[in-house]
Amino acid sequence: MQNIISLAKRRGFIFPGSEIYGGLAGTWDYGPMGVLLKNNVKSRWWRDMVQMRTDIVGVDAAIIMNPRAWEASGHTQAFTDPLVECKLCHRRFRSDKEEQVKEHEQEHGGTTEWTDPKTFNLLVKTYLGVVENNQALAYLRGEITNGAQVNFKNIVNSSRVRVPFGIAQIGKAFRNEITPGNFTFRSIEFEQMEVQFYIKPEEREGERWFEYWKQNRMDWYLGLGMKKENLRFRDHAPDEISHYAKAATDIEYHAPFGWSEFMGIHHRGDWDLKRHQEYSGEDMTYRDPDTGEEFIPWDIETSAGVDRSVLFLLIDAYRQEENRVVLGLHPALAPFQVAVFPLVRNNEMIVKKAQELFGMLQPRFMTDWDDRGNVGKRYYAQDEIGTPFCVTVDHQSLEDGTVTVRDRDTMLQDRVKMEELPKYLQERIYGE
Ligand code: ATP
Numbered sequence: 249m250q251n252i253i254s255l256a257k258r259r260g261f262i263f264p265g266s267e268i269y270g271g272l273a274g275t276w277d278y279g280p281m282g283v284l285l286k287n288n289v290k291s292r293w294w295r296d297m298v299q300m301r302t303d304i305v306g307v308d309a310a311i312i313m314n315p316r317a318w319e320a321s322g323h324t325q326a327f328t329d330p331l332v333e334c335k336l337c338h339r340r341f342r343s344d345k346e347e348q349v350k351e352h353e354q355e356h357g358g359t360t361e362w363t364d365p366k367t368f369n370l371l372v373k374t375y376l377g378v379v380e381n382n383q384a385l386a387y388l389r390g391e392i393t394n395g396a397q398v399n400f401k402n403i404v405n406s407s408r409v410r411v412p413f414g415i416a417q418i419g420k421a422f423r424n425e426i427t428p429g430n431f432t433f434r435s436i437e438f439e440q441m442e443v444q445f446y447i448k449p450e451e452r453e454g455e456r457w458f459e460y461w462k463q464n465r466m467d468w469y470l471g472l473g474m475k476k477e478n479l480r481f482r483d484h485a486p487d488e489i490s491h492y493a494k495a496a497t498d499i500e501y502h503a504p505f506g507w508s509e510f511m512g513i514h515h516r517g518d519w520d521l522k523r524h525q526e527y528s529g530e531d532m533t534y535r536d537p538d539t540g541e542e543f544i545p546w547d548i549e550t551s552a553g554v555d556r557s558v559l560f561l562l563i564d565a566y567r568q569e570e571n572r573v574v575l576g577l578h579p580a581l582a583p584f585q586v587a588v589f590p591l592v593r594n595n596e597m598i599v600k601k602a603q604e605l606f607g608m609l610q611p612r613f614m615t616d617w618d619d620r621g622n623v624g625k626r627y628y629a630q631d632e633i634g635t636p637f638c639v640t641v642d643h644q645s646l647e648d649g650t651v652t653v654r655d656r657d658t659m660l661q662d663r664v665k666m667e668e669l670p671k672y673l674q675e676r677i678y679g680e
Contacts, residue, residue: 249504274428274436284583293441297416304414309395312386317394320527326491328367335361372422388422396444397520414445430505432555439554446545457548458515473578474564478502492519501560511552518544575634579677582634585613591642593619602641
């Protein structure tokens with residue numbers, strides 16, 4: 249874990265939030281490499297969930313909503329964690345996280361005294377309005393789900409979607425986490441990517457789509473090259489299932505700090521639409537235009553953390569070899585897809601040719617340029633940030649227009665014609 253945190257800092261993936269002021273617990277800033285990686289994760293997700301499907305449409309709802317929406321969804325009441333306080337040092341822990349409780353007891357030599365569990369609401373409050381004493385309480389959304397649910401009718405009425413269909417969304421959520429930690433794993437501000445998938449309210453349909461989304465999500469992470477042995481399903485026990493769900497499964501990742509929740513697949517039934525109907529007075533009934541059937545659909549949700557995805561992708565991709573550190577990220581997710589090097593920086597012709605090549609690749613791929621030191625050092629630096637291909641322009645390039653393409657994982661080199669390079673890279677990065 250220490251290796252990941254130090255690489256993340258050193259190479260500009262993730263920094264502690266407002267670090268020069270001593271930081272703010274549970275907040276993180278993404279640096280030049282981190283923002284590229286994170287954007288790639290989100291756009292890959294959007295591509296696979298929205299662009300490549302005909303049954304899912306997108307939404308981008310406001311972070312601050314009418315507070316009634318949070319009453320309807322049950323968050324003002326039930327969005328709580330049970331908390332115990334250590335009587336010796338007054339630090340607070342979630343009483344449902346037994347490992348953390350035990351770990352803390354170890355810090356006190358094996359035992360301590362705890363207060364009785366108290367519940368804390370995780371919603372982050374904010375106040376709207378400029379006039380002091382006359383401000384309205386609002387919440388920063390604790391999950392992005394509500395923004396999709398409240399737009400159910402708008403989306404049905406404004407697009408040609410038919411049940412079964414999904415609403416996809418990516419956006420920030422905020423939680424007053426009591427024990428933020430394990431790097432970005434539990435933050436107070438984080439991003440989620442979710443699909444609310446609406447189906448007919450029938451048991452068999454529910455089971456079928458629940459199984460479908462479980463497998464679909466697992467396959468997605470495997471398709472990004474994550475190691476199978478580091479991923480598993482964990483079904484929620486009946487006493488653990490959230491207030492809104494009929495069934496729930498997590499995909500867990502085998503992190504250095506133990507098996508940890510990566511994302512959730514939740515059978516939410518008609519909880520959300522019914523509650524919003526009740527609290528808003530808006531009829532949420534869906535009418536099938538072909539069959540005339542009327543019903544309030546059930547919702548199968550897949551909810552993943554963007555930050556947890558970035559963290560687990562980094563951990564999964566990190567490997568230390570004899571002479572180098574490699575981030576074996578999927579080529580489409582790596583911050584840079586390709587780096588261009590002039591073999592030497594003091595040969596005008598070579599530099600000019602390399603610049604030409606850089607100009608050709610830049611509009612198509614996130615392309616890095618490096619002319620420092622020797623080529624070996626540049627490879628080392630690119631391996632560490634996961635760049636799948638390094639292209640070197642050398643003396644031969646001036647004669648026959650070919651360049652050397654070096655593969656991050658095999659370290660093998662190919663000689664490719666410059667004009668064929670975009671196609672060559674496209675196939676290897678995106679598989680198309
Ligand atoms: P946990 O049990 O770890 O607190 P949760 O069950 O409350 O998570 P959900 O409400 O199901 O999580 O949220 C869906 C996803 O959002 C999680 O699987 C995770 O990837 C992400 N997520 C939730 N809370 C956080 C957080 N504090 N920091 C980063 N990501 C989070």
